[in-house]
Each structure stands twice: as C-alpha cells, then as structure tokens.
Amino acid sequence: MSKVAVITDSTxxxxxxxxxxxxxxxxxxxxxxxxxxxxxxxxxxADDFYDMVGKEGALPKTSQPAIGELVELLEELSQNYDEAVMITLSSGISGTYQSAVAAGEMVEGIKLHVFDSEISCSPQAFYVLKAAELASEGSNGYDIMNHLLQMKNNGIPAYFMVDDLNHLHRGGRLNTAQLFVGNLLQIKPILHFEDKKIVPFEKVRTKKKALKRIFDIMDKTVNPNDKVKISVIHAKREEEAVEIADELREKFANADVWISYFGPVIGTHLGEGSLGITWIKG
Structure with missing residues (x-):
C-alpha cells in the first residue's frame, strides 16, 4: 500500500x-x-503582521517558497513516503503551484501530485483536511487527487468583505477616484475568487449590509438542517468573527462552524478588518 504525505502551503x-x-x-x-x-x-x-503594517505604513511584499526548499522537503519525505499530495493556494495569485510542480520533477523516489486549489485560506484548508483524512485511510495519491477535483467541481463558495479601501488602493486594486468615492459612500467591496484571482463580486454600502448579502447568498445554497462545514475568517477582528459564528450556529443546526484568520500573505491583499465566510456541504 502506498504511503502518502500531505503538504500544504502556509496560506x-x-x-x-x-x-x-x-x-x-x-x-x-x-x-x-x-x-x-x-x-x-x-x-x-497574523497579529504581529498587522501591528507591523500599522507601524511601517507601507505594504510588505510576498513571495513563494524557494524551489530549493521544496526540493529539500521532498527529499526528506522520500525517506518515509512513496507519494505526496501538495495543495497550494491559487496559481492565479502565486507561483507556488508552478514551483511545486517543478520541484516534483527534480526529486526521485517520491511521486508528487500538486493540486491547485484555485483559492486560499479556509477553502484551501477544506481540501487539505480531506486529503489528510483520505491519506490516513490508505488512499493513494491518484485517488486523493480525484476526490479533491470532485470537491472543486462541486464548488466551495467563499466571499470576503474588505473594510479598509486604503489597503486595496495601496495594493493597486483601486485608483484614487475610486478610493475617494468609496470612502465617501462607505463602500465595503465583497470579493471572491474567479478564474483563480481575487476579484470584486459586488459593492455594498456599510459592513452590516455586506454581511447580510453574504448571508443571503448562503441561504440560497444551504438549508437550515443541512450538514455543512462553515468557516468565518477575519483579519484581526476576532470579536466580530465570534459574533458571526454564533449567529451561523443558531441559523444552521447541523453546522460545524469554526473561526480562522487571514494571515500575512493574504492579509497583504485584503487588509486588516476584512471578514470572510466560506462553506462546504457534507
């Protein structure tokens, strides 16, 4: 029986x-x-990162793992495993997927399967946790990849609400006029992943309305008694995330609801104060 390692990147x-x-x-x-x-x-x-962004005033840069690190990791894993499945953040926002594929071709003794989640954060974690579960049950790399592909085909909805438009402006996603009008009208953009990239879904006025809009989207796909896993994601807004999670537990009786966070790399894209909700049935 093939022994499979499961690898995730930090996002x-x-x-x-x-x-x-x-x-x-x-x-x-x-x-x-x-x-x-x-x-x-x-x-x-995450907390240290947001504190540093506040003090530094400038956005940091982010980079993928060095290919040498990936090769070293695979060589180490090859001592105990025949195969590895690596689930990466979207290839549309990082070169991690491409580097992993290249590293896999450079190491003998272990077969690396690389899965592009086409997303990040908790939705990516859904894939990783499922892969780990299947690996522990003895599934081989090909079976795990097929299962992950089926999950992707079924869709994992994820919507993020950005609180600080200045952050999007500094990151080049809003021009000065959009920033001015957005701040004036209290615009809270809802973002999602489409074609592997983070793009606007809708512009909503006020945080309360943005959250209600995300809840409305959920209501169209999740029934009150459905078995569903839900993650509430926050960027240094734990109290708000806890309130949202409690509301979701009341609304969906059979939901497994947990709280996650936007760490440094994704926080660079979205900024402090961002909130997100993602879910998967079953």
Whole structure:
C-alpha cells in the first residue's frame, strides 16, 4: 500500500496543533518588510503582521517558497513516503503551484501530485483536511487527487468583505477616484475568487449590509438542517468573527462552524478588518 504525505502551503492557515494531529506538512510563503524576510506562520503570525503594517505604513511584499526548499522537503519525505499530495493556494495569485510542480520533477523516489486549489485560506484548508483524512485511510495519491477535483467541481463558495479601501488602493486594486468615492459612500467591496484571482463580486454600502448579502447568498445554497462545514475568517477582528459564528450556529443546526484568520500573505491583499465566510456541504 502506498504511503502518502500531505503538504500544504502556509496560506491554508491550519493551526499547528491540527497539522500535527493530522500529520500535515506545511511549507511557508514569505513576507518581506523592507529588506527583512519572514516565513509566514513560522516566523511571523497574523497579529504581529498587522501591528507591523500599522507601524511601517507601507505594504510588505510576498513571495513563494524557494524551489530549493521544496526540493529539500521532498527529499526528506522520500525517506518515509512513496507519494505526496501538495495543495497550494491559487496559481492565479502565486507561483507556488508552478514551483511545486517543478520541484516534483527534480526529486526521485517520491511521486508528487500538486493540486491547485484555485483559492486560499479556509477553502484551501477544506481540501487539505480531506486529503489528510483520505491519506490516513490508505488512499493513494491518484485517488486523493480525484476526490479533491470532485470537491472543486462541486464548488466551495467563499466571499470576503474588505473594510479598509486604503489597503486595496495601496495594493493597486483601486485608483484614487475610486478610493475617494468609496470612502465617501462607505463602500465595503465583497470579493471572491474567479478564474483563480481575487476579484470584486459586488459593492455594498456599510459592513452590516455586506454581511447580510453574504448571508443571503448562503441561504440560497444551504438549508437550515443541512450538514455543512462553515468557516468565518477575519483579519484581526476576532470579536466580530465570534459574533458571526454564533449567529451561523443558531441559523444552521447541523453546522460545524469554526473561526480562522487571514494571515500575512493574504492579509497583504485584503487588509486588516476584512471578514470572510466560506462553506462546504457534507
């Protein structure tokens, strides 16, 4: 029977204790402030990152893991595993997927399957956790990849609400006129992933209306008694995330609701104060 390792990059934001419990290997993306580079989740955590962004005033840069790190990891895993399945953040916002494919071709003794989640954060984590479950049950790499592809075909809805338009402006996603009008009208853009990239879904006035809109979208796909996993994602807004999670538990009796976060790499795209909701049935 083939022994399969499961690898995630850091942007799935799966807590360390869960990774350890489920035998999930993580490789970090990098965050660069000025000339100082930090490995996400290993050397810099979400709260520290948002504090640093506040003090520095400028957006950091982000980068994918070096191909040498990926090769080294695979060589290490090849001592104990025949195959590995790596689930990456969307290839539309990072070169991690392409680097992993290249690294897999450079290492003998282990077959690497690379899955482009075409998304990030908790939706990516849904794939990783399912892969870990299947690997623990003895599935081989091909079967795991087929199952993940089926999940992708079924769709994993995810909507993010941005609180700070200045952050989108500094990141080049809004021009000065859009920034001015947006701030004047209290616009809270709802974003989602489409064609592997983070793009606007709708512009809504006020945070309350934006959250209600996301709830309305959920109501069209999830019935009150459906078995569903829901993740509420926040960028340094834990109290608000807890309130939203409690509301969702009341609304959906059979829901497994948990709270996650936008770490440094995705936080660079979205900014502090952002909130997101994602769900998957079953």
């Amino acid at each position: 799935s934001y799966i807590p360390e204790h869960i990774r350890n419990e489920k035998n999930i290997v993580m490789i970090s993306l990098n965050v660069v402030f000025d000339k100082e580079t930090y490995k996400e989740e290993a050397e810099i955590k």
